[in-house]
Amino acid sequence: MSQKIIETIDNELKMLVERFMENTNLEVATLIEASKKSDFLTINRIGHNMKGSALNYGFKHLADLGRSIEKAGANEDVENIKQLLISLKDYVARVEIKFERN
Template sequence: MQVSANSKFNEKVFVEDFLAEHIPKFIASKKEEQQKLLEALKRQDFAFIKKIGHNWKGVCSSYGFRYLSDLGAQIELLAEQQKAEELEPLISSVNGYLDNAQIVVLSESEMDEYLKNQ
């Protein structure tokens, strides 16, 4: 799946209320990882990039950040293929996405209803 951060700026991210207090730390950790990914890309450390992409693929959707999960899968694949020129714009777009994502906190019942309609 090809993903583009430009189309995801201002995306609504739906988070269940019990996770809401953890979202600022989650966002900060992803921004730190984005910097580490850019540094790894300069070193052509594709194994590290692949590992972080794999982690994002598995973790980010649990926090409501489905786009980052999809992006993680794409980063993992491109790192495996060592496609630095395709990785750079994806990795570089992460901060903009995170800065503009609109966090919507839902109760458990509201989240259940939201998920039924997806």
């Protein structure tokens, strides 16, 4: 079994995190489709939005992935995008959310 990726999120956001993760799963699917079509604009946009949203919620690892996806989309870096999507799917499968008061 793979090791979990722990994200520590403010307890006040607990009610919003489930929907955020649902949206993240939708973004993964959209990114996969965009990569199949070499739609770099969509990849760049979703990466940018993912980075910002993840930072707002406190998902540091996800924000880093979003930043990298945004950059790879801007550079039209097909091979890097493929690797980042593998990493993103792995992240979603392994992330464990811990809620704490800040």
